Amino acid sequence: MIEFASILAENIALGMRAALSPENLFYCFVGVLFGKFIGVLPGLGPLVGISILLPVTFHLDPTAAIVMLSGIYYGSAYGGSVASILLNIPGTPVNAVTCLDGYPMARQGRAGVALFITAIASFFGASIGIIFMMLFSPLIVSAALEFGPAEYASMIVLGLVAASTVSTGAPARGIAMVLLGLLLGIAGSDVQTGVMRFTFGQLELVEGIPLVVVAMGLFGVSEVIHSIRQKGESRVSRRDITFRSMLPSRDDMRRFKGPAVRGTLLGSFFGALPGTGGAIAAFMSYAVEQKVAEDPSRFGKGAIEGVIAPEAANNAADQTAFIPTLTLGIPGSAVMALMLAALMIHGISPGPQLMTNEPELFWGVLMSFWIGNLMLLVLSIPLIGIWIRILLIPYHYLYPAILLFAAIGVYTLNNSVFDIYLVILFGGIGYLFRLLDLPPASLLLGFVLGPMLEENFRRAMLFSRGDFGVFIERPISAAFVAITGLLLLINLLRIGRTNRSATT
Amino acid sequence: MDSKDLAAGGLLASVGLYATVMAATTYEIGTFSQMGPGIFPTIVGSLLFGVGLVILISALRRPRAGIPVPEYRSLGFVLLALVLFALSVRSLGLVPAIFLMTAAAIRADDKVSLFGSVPIAVALSILSILVFRIGLDLPFQIARWPF
Numbered sequence: 001m002i003e004f005a006s007i008l009a010e011n012i013a014l015g016m017r018a019a020l021s022p023e024n025l026f027y028c029f030v031g032v033l034f035g036k037f038i039g040v041l042p043g044l045g046p047l048v049g050i051s052i053l054l055p056v057t058f059h060l061d062p063t064a065a066i067v068m069l070s071g072i073y074y075g076s077a078y079g080g081s082v083a084s085i086l087l088n089i090p091g092t093p094v095n096a097v098t099c100l101d102g103y104p105m106a107r108q109g110r111a112g113v114a115l116f117i118t119a120i121a122s123f124f125g126a127s128i129g130i131i132f133m134m135l136f137s138p139l140i141v142s143a144a145l146e147f148g149p150a151e152y153a154s155m156i157v158l159g160l161v162a163a164s165t166v167s168t169g170a171p172a173r174g175i176a177m178v179l180l181g182l183l184l185g186i187a188g189s190d191v192q193t194g195v196m197r198f199t200f201g202q203l204e205l206v207e208g209i210p211l212v213v214v215a216m217g218l219f220g221v222s223e224v225i226h227s228i229r230q231k232g233e234s235r236v237s238r239r240d241i242t243f244r245s246m247l248p249s250r251d252d253m254r255r256f257k258g259p260a261v262r263g264t265l266l267g268s269f270f271g272a273l274p275g276t277g278g279a280i281a282a283f284m285s286y287a288v289e290q291k292v293a294e295d296p297s298r299f300g301k302g303a304i305e306g307v308i309a310p311e312a313a314n315n316a317a318d319q320t321a322f323i324p325t326l327t328l329g330i331p332g333s334a335v336m337a338l339m340l341a342a343l344m345i346h347g348i349s350p351g352p353q354l355m356t357n358e359p360e361l362f363w364g365v366l367m368s369f370w371i372g373n374l375m376l377l378v379l380s381i382p383l384i385g386i387w388i389r390i391l392l393i394p395y396h397y398l399y400p401a402i403l404l405f406a407a408i409g410v411y412t413l414n415n416s417v418f419d420i421y422l423v424i425l426f427g428g429i430g431y432l433f434r435l436l437d438l439p440p441a442s443l444l445l446g447f448v449l450g451p452m453l454e455e456n457f458r459r460a461m462l463f464s465r466g467d468f469g470v471f472i473e474r475p476i477s478a479a480f481v482a483i484t485g486l487l488l489l490i491n492l493l494r495i496g497r498t499n500r501s502a503t504t
Numbered sequence: 505m506d507s508k509d510l511a512a513g514g515l516l517a518s519v520g521l522y523a524t525v526m527a528a529t530t531y532e533i534g535t536f537s538q539m540g541p542g543i544f545p546t547i548v549g550s551l552l553f554g555v556g557l558v559i560l561i562s563a564l565r566r567p568r569a570g571i572p573v574p575e576y577r578s579l580g581f582v583l584l585a586l587v588l589f590a591l592s593v594r595s596l597g598l599v600p601a602i603f604l605m606t607a608a609a610i611r612a613d614d615k616v617s618l619f620g621s622v623p624i625a626v627a628l629s630i631l632s633i634l635v636f637r638i639g640l641d642l643p644f645q646i647a648r649w650p651f
Contacts, residue, residue, distance in 0.1 A: 059640050172559050176516045179552040183523050183545060190541040195531060197541060198523070221582065228578040228612050396616050397624060400609045403582065404602060404628050407589045412642050420590040424583050431579060435571055436512040454544045466537030 008134065015363025018063060019371055024364065027064040031071020032372045036379055038072070039079020040387050043227045043395065044402075045092040046076040047441070050338050051215040052402060055409030062346035063361045067368040069342055073335055074126060074318040074369070077278060078376045081118040081311055082387050085111055094278035094314040097286045101299060101306030108302050112245035112384075113252060117304060118311040119380035120256070125264045125312030126373045129319030132268045134366060137355065140327040144352035149459035150470045154480035156453045159274040159330045161484050164442040166275035171491035174442045177433075181446020182453065184209060191455065204418045211341045213410055213419055214447055217426020218433070218440040219334075220406040224399045225431045241384055252304050259289050259305040263312035271317025272324060274332035278317040282310035319369060326362060327352060329452070334441035337448040507570040509563030517556025523549030581612035597647035598637075599629045 018024060038049040049072045057065035080091030085102035098118065105114040147155070164174030187198040188208030199205040248256075263285040270281035289309045290296050299306050322339075324330045329350030331337040340350050348358060355362045380387075410419045433440050464470035472478045527545035534540030585608035592601040606625040610616045616624070636642050 056635075056640065059642070172555055172562075173512065176512075176552060176555040176559065179548050179555065180516065180519060182548045183519070183552065186545050186548070193532075193541050195541040197527070197531060197545060221586070225575065225578045225582045228582070229575050394615070396610070396613050399612075400585075400606045400621075400624055401628055401631075403585055403609050404589075404605060404632065407586055407593075407605065408598075408632060408636055411590075411593060412636065412640075417590045417594065420586060420593075424586045424590075427586070428579070428583060431574070435574055436508055436515070438512055438516075457544065458539045461536055461539055464537075466535060468536075 004138075008138070011359060011363045012134070012367065014359060015365075015367035018360045018364025019067070019367035023061065024064050024067050024368060025371065027060065027068040028071050028368045028372050029375055031068035032075035032078075032375050033071075033379065035072035035075020036079040036376060036387070037390065039076030039091045039095075040082045040390050041079075041393070041398065042083045042087065042089045042091050043223075043230075044398075045080075046073045046335050047215075047219045047338075048223055048402065049076060050335060051212070051219045052405045052409060054212050054215060054338060054342060055413055057342055058345060058413065062343065062348055062358075063364045065342050065346065066339065066361065066365045067372075069339055070322070070365060070369065071372045073339075074315065074372065075376055077311075077314050077318050078119065078122050078380055079387070081122070081307070082115065082384075083391060085114045085118070085307070086388065086391065094282055094317075095311075096279065097282040097310040098307050100286065101301070101303050104300065104302035105304070105307065109245075110302065112241045113248050113304070114307055115241065115384055116246040116381060117248055117252065117256070118307050119377055121260050121263070121308040121311040122315040122380075123373055123377045124260050125267055125314070125316035126319050126369070128264045129268050129271065129316035130366065130369050130373075132272075132316075132320055133323050133369075136272075137323055137327050137362075137366075140323065141352045141355045144328050147352070147476070148474070149456040149463065150474050150477045151480070152456040153453060153460050154471050154477045154484070155328065155330060156449050156456065158480045158484045158487075159324075159332065160445060160449060160453075161487050162273070162275035163332055163445050164275070164439070165487060165491045166280075170437065170439075171494060173438055177439050177442035178446035181443035181448075182450040184214065184443070185447045185450025186454070191451070192458065204416065208451075209422065209447075210410075210413060210419060211338075211345075211448065212413060213422045214426055215338060215341075215444060216406045216410055217423045217428075218430040218444065220402060221423060221427025222430030222434055222440075224402055225427065226434055227395060228399060241388065243382070246381065246384070248304075255304055256308060258292070259285075259309035260312045262288055262292075263309035264316045267313030267316030268320045270313075271320035272332075274324065274330065276317075277321060277333050278314035281313040281317040285309040285313040322365075325350070326354060326365070329354070331445065331448065334444045337445050341448050506563040506566045509559055509566065511571060513556050513558070513560030513563055515556070517553050517560055520549050520552030520554070520556050524553060525549075578612045581608055585609035585612075595648075597645040598632065599647045602629050602632065 034049060038044040050069050053072065057069060076092050077094055080095035081098045081102065083089050083091035084095045084098040085106050088099050088103040090096040090099055102114050105111065160178045164178045165171035187205055189196050189206050266285045267281040270276040286306060286309060289305045290299050293305065321332055321336055324332055325336040325340055329340065331340045343350050406423060407420055410423050413419060430440055460470055471481055524546055527542045527549055531542030532540035533542045585605045588608050589601045589605040592604055603625045606621045606628060607618055610621040633646065637644050
């Protein structure tokens, strides 16, 4: 125990040195600022933001790259609550629940208090989430170092199935999109034999379809196409929120502790699991608060607990989502898949060896979360007036910028115009997916994890001399297979039930 | 009949079928202990074919909403904007490409006129030069004569 603590202290010091270097501080600030910005603007979320800035990170040092991309991610959750409270439109999906009581608070003239308390709750949730990450990551890594290819293959399958079915309304669509993503990930030359697969004779596709192109097309371009004619005029009063009006009353502060702690715990738990995450955690914690409240009828009419708990939950979840990604190399969501891809682009192979091979990166990124959250607290409370003005920027000034950054970013990867045409193709396909309700996030997960799955699957089968039993004879792998089977069974029942209810 | 599910299922099933046939016939399958490059895409492709069929078939017995009408104008102008950028960034340079692109993109909506795109393009040009040319030191030609 003492040994564990002293190693941890050493790592914290190492991480702090890395996180406090001028370069990393700068990119941390850029990340959280940009994250807060896209979070504030409804219709732009972390997926769009990270996709747009992904090409930029190619020119950075890997630690700075991940520090910046993570900043966008957790920064957007801070920003998203601003639109939820002032406009009753969630800035990002994880802030949807915050509308329920945040907007009524604003209508009662308590917008300032709601904004203040969400910033504090977010910081609280994130801080505890980071502590969980610091404590649990080393334990998970030491367990995962024992994993062989069979464990890896079945863990990836479990991650993919969970992420594409648990939180989506249509499990069959999610699984289909994962499979489509796996197929896209196959394109290029086979690592083991050098055979060209699905390249259609295009020399540019030998190294596979670039991830940036897929992300930019599916999340950046098709999102713009969808949103241009959707946006109504935003109706936010220009009235400034004074610092005085932000200060919560003594009664508000008394109500803070319980919801914040419960929200954080739920958020930390659901954030670390694949397939769940901020949105589900926020929803669950809201439901819990309603259950434990003395007077549940206050909810929906501006109960301050109804903004504290979900905001603590989604920010805690944002932090613990990094646990499986950085310790196992298994992303639980599309955003985390992009994070993982950014590492791989820099030649760093994700997995349990990351923490031992790249301690400076691992702990540096972790410590940057503290710094980034502190920056966000400052950005959120004293500077709230600026964000309210940003909320008023009309979409028609923004989308040309998104398109431009997408085009330039992709072009700079290989100085290749071909890549821009690929983005156009994926933008069109992405829009078709949107019309048909096919979730592009599942496709991205399959795309990123596909090569890893194939490699581990082939290696496991090689070691077992072609015996499929290897996946159920090894206990850890067997557990993953069992959970996967259970998830599929539950979803099969769900599909059957929805069909029956639809026909009657 | 649920035409959205019908189209989605049909699309997914046909991609799956195509991938399966292509992988199984052109790439080496190998054995389970020595897997060739064809086996994984064959498995994934046939699973996709299966799930696609499930979506397709369940659509047949369900009366529900159709496919939403696509925003053809947004789709056309956004893709046109990107094509213009791709065509001009090398031959004309970065700034002219930005002007062309912004002009096309802005017409996806009625809120800003073609002339109104000029100040946006100016702002975007300054921003991109600052970020990409100066900040990240990437070798962009700001503007050039194609002749």
